[in-house]
Amino acid sequence: MTMNKDLEADFKAAVERVNSHQEPFPADVLLRLYAYFKIATRDNNGPGSKTPLINAFKANALFQVQEMDTNEAKQNYVNCVNKYFNSL
Template sequence: MTSEELDIAFTNAVKSINEHKDPFPADVLLRLYAYYKRATNDDHPPSGRKAHISAFKTNALFQTRGLTPDEAKELYIKAVKQYFLYRK
């Protein structure tokens, strides 16, 4: 997959998640959160109204610390595909 194709697939995966109306399991959300942050080089610290939510986000980011943005995009796309595949 070329860089341009990867960017398009990533954008489409993000769009499909944002348009989905049903609630997501927490583990899926945390994984997608961490992949998205790595894929977009977003280095803002995790935030949340509750300390334990920020802690879970920090842990998810810690687990993805070695990923390149392209690797994170690929994993995000894969996670989205798996989520929607298993929902059927």
């Protein structure tokens, strides 16, 4: 199994873990996950919230990670998820 396959599997598992989590995430964690996910999945759609302030926070989060490639974003997403759940 190559590193990319391992990373892809880890990323998918992390996304599933986040999606199945019932409790709300802290805003800073949620914004990081949002930005990493958007870069990792090459989702070019804008923030899309009806609330301008939320859009501003999302846009800022994306701006901070705009230079990452998809693999780096996937690894950061996985690391962020692991760090969050290990701190519970």
